[in-house]
Amino acid sequence: MHRVVITGVGCVSSLGLTAAEHIQATREGVSGLATVTSVDPDKLLAKMAGELKNFDPADYLDRKTLNMVDRVAVLALVAGAEAIADSGLTFDDELSELTAVILGTGVGGMKTVDENFHRLYAEGATRLHPFVIPKLMANAAASQLTMAHGIKGPAYSIASACSSANHAIGDAFGKVRSGQMRAAVTGGCESCITYGTMKGWEALRVVAPDACRPFSKDRKGMILGEGAGIVVLERLEDAQARGAKIYAELAGFGMSSDAGDLVQPSADGAARAIRGALRDAGMNPEDIDYVNAHGTGTPANDPTETEALKMALGDHARKIGISSTKSMHGHALGAAGALELIATLGALEGSIVPPTITFTEAGDGCDLDYVPNVARDVSVRAALSNSFAFGGLNAVLALRRFD
Amino acid sequence: MADTRNKIIQIIATECEIDAAQIVPEASLDDLGISSVDLVQVMFQIEEEFDVYLADEEIGADTESVGQLLDAVEKLIAAKST
Structure with missing residues (x-):
């Protein structure tokens, strides 16, 4: 059994486009929630969402990569690159094969599903873009991270709705703790703020129209957000041997x-x-x-x-x-x-x-x-x-x- | 037809991020570094542009050169307009 520590973090959320911005906003009590922009709010009863702000994927990824990925994978790639750079790890041959990529996602490439099936069902299109399937598959974000960083150990996605990220991180933790893997890139990603998804949540009657007020008497529900959070897990002894910054121990x-x-x-x-x-x-x-x-x-x-x-x-x-x-x-x-x-x-x-x-x-x-x-x-x-x-x-x- | 050829070359250049001057009929797709996935993307854009359907027998794994691709698409467009 090895002690497991977190040596890299990356994050994009409605609160910021780096882990530092995300953390700082949570300390300052800033709200990232606002009237939704990627869906017509007039068609929604609950119009609020936690969308990324001032985020242009082209600032991070080249056109060919963007052509092959859903927004959910874009978010994972951006947060993943930050986390890996932050950790200072490079995946040379030996470490590469002993590093896992395990990501949680609830629904995968939902924007691709929404946009393309709308073309087919509503707009009379007779053909779909050739990359619809590789963009919508739930493991796409995990696979893209392996390709972007040359990580050749086990890689897959875990789906357990709102617990997906914790299940993924916990699974990765077990692999590093047992010694099966030396490191893991893990976390979760989601970007499903689409008309279809928002109407689906609306129908469940669990979405708040104005503000998300957890534990308050006048709370009216959740507000949908998007984002990706990625962390690098490492064995404590490896992190110490290379003098890495240690954020915390993942203990259980x-x-x-x-x-x-x-x-x-x-x-x-x-x-x-x-x-x-x-x-x-x-x-x-x-x-x-x-x-x-x-x-x-x-x-x-x-x-x-x-x-x-x-x-x-x-x-x-x-x-x-x-x-x-x-x-x-x-x-x-x-x-x-x-x-x-x-x-x-x-x-x-x-x-x-x-x-x-x-x-x-x-x-x-x-x-x-x-x-x-x-x-x-x-x-x-x-x-x-x-x-x-x-x-x-x-x-x-x-x-x-x-x- | 020159116009059609230019449009197809432009699609290849954009989708595969290749200089249009290199995309000549004699050039092989391999030499230009056009992968099978790139070709699928090119086929999709050609279909969108010219409203044709490129069947696997016409373009696909057997297509080796730019010239074969241009000929196949031109034949389809000609068949459509008759």
Whole structure:
């Protein structure tokens, strides 16, 4: 067994186009949510989204690459390049074969599906662009990252809806910890802010029309986001031997399935995943100083997650800050856990716990400290990052500050 | 027909990022570095431009030179206008 550390981070989100910008915005309590621009807002009941701002793919990728990729892979390539450059790793022959690329995505190349099938069904087109299939396949982003950086170990995508990124990161963590791999490039990516997807979420009646207010009494739901968060995992001894910057130790991972309802969350299932992460990390509840909550802002999630935290952490749940950064970057589905892991790294490294913004008044069954509206100086020794998905799939990461 | 040829050469130049001056009938697709995926992309753009369908028997893995490609497309366009 090897200790596993994070030595590179990259991120694009509605809060910024680098990991540093994303982290800084979460500390300042900035909102990345605004009226949607890539879909006609007049056709939507809930018009808000967390889209990337001032982002031109041509600033990052050449025309031939752009021709072959959906936007979701573009985001993964940009965040991946940042993370790998940040780590300082180069994938020479030996390391290349012992490095995995495992990415989470909820739906893959949805913009490609949406645009091209519209041409076919609605506009009477008789042929599709030849790269529709390689652009829409869910593993495209992972494959593109291997090609861009010459990484020749195992590479695949993991789909577990809103837990995809955490499942991917946890899977990569296991491979490095066991010694099967020496390093991993992992995280999540999602970009499905399309007319079809937004109407689909609208129909579920879980989308807020104005603001995402996790844990507040007047919360009305989530707001869809997009983005990619990528991290580089390495064995501690390798990172130390080459003098790499270490952001934090990835110490444990817990998973569970509710085996209950497809969309209604279960406190018991979530609590089992939280306990599992603590056990895996060799931590007690008292070791945790911060929890980055799943915190979608839906009526169902927030009291259920609150109950789960109390079940898993006991009285200690009342003593620590628990915030939802989705209030700022939106719910990026298959990328959510990665955007939140990077926000959590900011908390561990800077001793600043990010707030839950647009918080008004605590909702029924929401009686913990959600760090309302303003970041807080706290020495964070260890933290949890929760993801709970439709399908009853729960995945929790445990992180430890590395001094 | 010169106009058609120029349009096809321009499509190849754009899609494959090759200098149009190099795209002459005698040039082989291999020598120009045009991969099978590039060719699929070129075929798609030609179909869009001229509203024709390029069947696999006309253009595909057996197409070796720019000249073969130009001839095949010109034949299709001619057949369409008669």
